[in-house]
Amino acid sequence: xxxxxxxLIVEDEPILAGVHAEIIGQIPAFKAVAIAxxxxxxxxxxxxxxxxxxxxxxYLPDGKGIDLFQNIITLNLGCHVIFxxxxxxxxxxxxxxxxxxxxYIIKPxxxxxxKYSLSKFESFIKTQKNTTYLSQQKIDELFNxxxxxxxxxxxxxxxxxxxxxxxxxxxxxNPKKLYSAxxxxxxxxxxxxxxxRYLEYxxxxxxxxxxxxxxxxxRPERFYIKE
Amino acid sequence: xxxxxxxxxxxxxxTKLFISLIIFFIIIALLLVSYFSKRFEELLYQQIxxxxxxxxxxxxxxxxxxxxxxxxxxKGINQFVSRxxxxxxxxxxxxxDSKGNHLFHTGNIQLYSPMMxxxxxxxxxxxxxxxxxxxxxxxSLRGKTPIINKNGEVVGIVSVGxxxxxxxxxxxxxFTPIIIIFICLTISVFAFSWFFSRRIKSQMLGLEPKxxxxxxxxxxxxxxxxxxxxxxxxxxxxxxxxxxAARSILGIKQSASMLTGVDLSSIIQTTNxxxxxxxxxxxxxxxxxxxxxxxxxxRTRIIINNQLQGWVISFRDKNDINSLNLQxxxxxxxADNLRVMRHESLNWMxxxxxxxxxxxxxxxxxxxxxxSLGSQRILDFISSRFQNHAxxxxxxxxxxxxxxxxxxxxxxxxxxxxxxPATLTEVMLISIMGNLLDxxxxxxxxLKEPQLISEHNRIELYxxxxxxxxxxxxxxxxxxxxxxxxxxxxxxxxxSKASDDHGIGLYLVxxxxxxxxxxxxxxxxxxxxAIFSIFIPK
Numbered sequence: 001x002x003x004x005x006x007x008l009i010v011e012d013e014p015i016l017a018g019v020h021a022e023i024i025g026q027i028p029a030f031k032a033v034a035i036a037x038x039x040x041x042x043x044x045x046x047x048x049x050x051x052x053x054x055x056x057x058x059y060l061p062d063g064k065g066i067d068l069f070q071n072i073i074t075l076n077l078g079c080h081v082i083f084x085x086x087x088x089x090x091x092x093x094x095x096x097x098x099x100x101x102x103x104y105i106i107k108p109x110x111x112x113x114x115k116y117s118l119s120k121f122e123s124f125i126k127t128q129k130n131t132t133y134l135s136q137q138k139i140d141e142l143f144n145x146x147x148x149x150x151x152x153x154x155x156x157x158x159x160x161x162x163x164x165x166x167x168x169x170x171x172x173x174n175p176k177k178l179y180s181a182x183x184x185x186x187x188x189x190x191x192x193x194x195x196x197r198y199l200e201y202x203x204x205x206x207x208x209x210x211x212x213x214x215x216x217x218x219r220p221e222r223f224y225i226k227e
Numbered sequence: 228x229x230x231x232x233x234x235x236x237x238x239x240x241x242t243k244l245f246i247s248l249i250i251f252f253i254i255i256a257l258l259l260v261s262y263f264s265k266r267f268e269e270l271l272y273q274q275i276x277x278x279x280x281x282x283x284x285x286x287x288x289x290x291x292x293x294x295x296x297x298x299x300x301x302k303g304i305n306q307f308v309s310r311x312x313x314x315x316x317x318x319x320x321x322x323x324d325s326k327g328n329h330l331f332h333t334g335n336i337q338l339y340s341p342m343m344x345x346x347x348x349x350x351x352x353x354x355x356x357x358x359x360x361x362x363x364x365x366x367s368l369r370g371k372t373p374i375i376n377k378n379g380e381v382v383g384i385v386s387v388g389x390x391x392x393x394x395x396x397x398x399x400x401x402f403t404p405i406i407i408i409f410i411c412l413t414i415s416v417f418a419f420s421w422f423f424s425r426r427i428k429s430q431m432l433g434l435e436p437k438x439x440x441x442x443x444x445x446x447x448x449x450x451x452x453x454x455x456x457x458x459x460x461x462x463x464x465x466x467x468x469x470x471x472a473a474r475s476i477l478g479i480k481q482s483a484s485m486l487t488g489v490d491l492s493s494i495i496q497t498t499n500x501x502x503x504x505x506x507x508x509x510x511x512x513x514x515x516x517x518x519x520x521x522x523x524x525x526r527t528r529i530i531i532n533n534q535l536q537g538w539v540i541s542f543r544d545k546n547d548i549n550s551l552n553l554q555x556x557x558x559x560x561x562a563d564n565l566r567v568m569r570h571e572s573l574n575w576m577x578x579x580x581x582x583x584x585x586x587x588x589x590x591x592x593x594x595x596x597x598x599s600l601g602s603q604r605i606l607d608f609i610s611s612r613f614q615n616h617a618x619x620x621x622x623x624x625x626x627x628x629x630x631x632x633x634x635x636x637x638x639x640x641x642x643x644x645x646x647x648p649a650t651l652t653e654v655m656l657i658s659i660m661g662n663l664l665d666x667x668x669x670x671x672x673x674l675k676e677p678q679l680i681s682e683h684n685r686i687e688l689y690x691x692x693x694x695x696x697x698x699x700x701x702x703x704x705x706x707x708x709x710x711x712x713x714x715x716x717x718x719x720x721x722x723s724k725a726s727d728d729h730g731i732g733l734y735l736v737x738x739x740x741x742x743x744x745x746x747x748x749x750x751x752x753x754x755x756x757a758i759f760s761i762f763i764p765k
Contacts, residue, residue: 093606093610093619093623094616094617094619094620094623094624095616095620097610097616097619104606104610105599105603106599106602106603106606107599108595108596108598108599109599110596110599110600110603112596113599113603157640157641157642157643158639158640158641159641180750181750181760182750185753191753192702192750192752192753192758193639193687193689193700193702193753193758196689196698196700196760197639197640197641197689197691200641200691200693200694200698201641201693203693203694203696204693204694210696212746219714219748219749220746220747220748221748222746222748222760222762
């Protein structure tokens, strides 16, 4: 793999394509090699130019970008795709997720987001290039780069230390007592939905265990207990 | 009109059957009667003839008579034969001489006149005969025998005769009862045919054979053309009909005719679908297992004249229905999305045009970026937290749907799904989540006041498989659960909604959760509404 990374822009709106090209031009590691304004054109250009990355718009005059994406995969052309789609076309987005797009960007494009995505791709390529033999750690790293959890720095998602403490305190002061999510919420004055998150977290860290009891009308109840 | 209905009646199968039975019987009876009357007449003549001859022979060997004939003692003969005649039922007795002339006649014929009939030659040669001839008194049957003296010479003739007229009297006397019996038989056959044809008609539900034939063919065509599997069984659980769909769902290779009469249990292994209740009640759309295939089956009793004759079982593959549901909801999603997109883009174009016109470039840029930011954030969140594309698709779709309804679908920050538990399929999970979310949307939309909806428009979704369970929790701030149906919430057909097609969602959810060995709990939301929590072991 050599730098700069070749990018093919697939976008039927010339002004928009021009802007994309300009943004790419600002980053030294990338080079926009061509602009395709239709599926047909893109299909001809991809095997010829062999770009490493394609900025793929979903709505094209002669079809959908998602179909080209499928085409690239079936032909095993070995290029990555950043998929661009309109805000409300979430369904296509989910297809792109399935097909393994490197990233997906919602129109109207935030160019900050596009730059972020490109820099992520750059480090992905660099890691790939510099890794002569892949240790498990490297594989995980690579996987994580592709696995778009770049926002997910916080390992304890939605868990705040203080709130967790107060939940745990309740159980520590009343060991062996059965609490339903509802009673915990009432005792601590928290919302029931938040309580569930904390209780399940406590299960995860093995602070609490679960007991299920079947009430008199056959409606089951689920209790949390500190043993 | 009358004529037409009469013609129709005459044309009906029962009438035709009745008429042909009668005609057939009458023809047979006429043939029999004519044969027997002929035979009877023959026998009668034969017997009477023999009888006449025997009498004649017995008379001819009386020695007194022989000598009287030899001596031509007409007076003696008269006296002697008159006495015999008085004790006999013969019409006449005639004694003739060796030349065939009358020596005696019970009918007071002139003596020595020639005997009539011309049948005397053989008798005068010494033979006995029976003959039918026209004699002095009319046509008669007679037995004639020669009178032979001690020297073996024919000296005269004895003729004992029965007039045809007398024979006819005997015949009609003997034959009348037969005619009467025949008439009685005809009447009883008439009555029998009448009731028989009526009964046939009632057994055929008043239908003509042509109609029955058409119905049978039509029924077969209908059976084969429907996509639902149909099996009819009799009271002993033996198959009477099975259609193509049933065989293909159950993966049976044999043809329908090979399966007819076969015991149901030999092709379907099912747990208590045909239980004791099946004799008294029908059931509809029950989820059960046929040969380890999950089906939605219905059972209808066949009752004729208040007697249970068997059942009709119809069923569909449950997964077919699920996938159909899924497809339908996807089509709906597309349509929804299109509406949303069009509406949104029109507004945005107008706003951007306005901003650009006022040279507010920075504002235009920031609004533009903010616009995609929300979607980008939710997209990034969903795609990073849920590793299943179908779940991602569903959540993205529901997210747009909620936006369009003016609702807010909030995903709990702790949401994550790495793997679907082995006890669930993707379709089941999608169905559970989709139904819970749709119910939550509906619960809010069912709030009466529009401003209430905008105040209580949040739906919170928490999905996590962090622990050894998959937890799905959906909380809404909608109308909540009617306490009267709370205990029956997961039964089929229970709904708080007015229209008929509801009441399946939660039933499906609960049956899937049960199948996976999971648990559902319901509690009231913090600000009204309901919280559905589902726990499925991994």
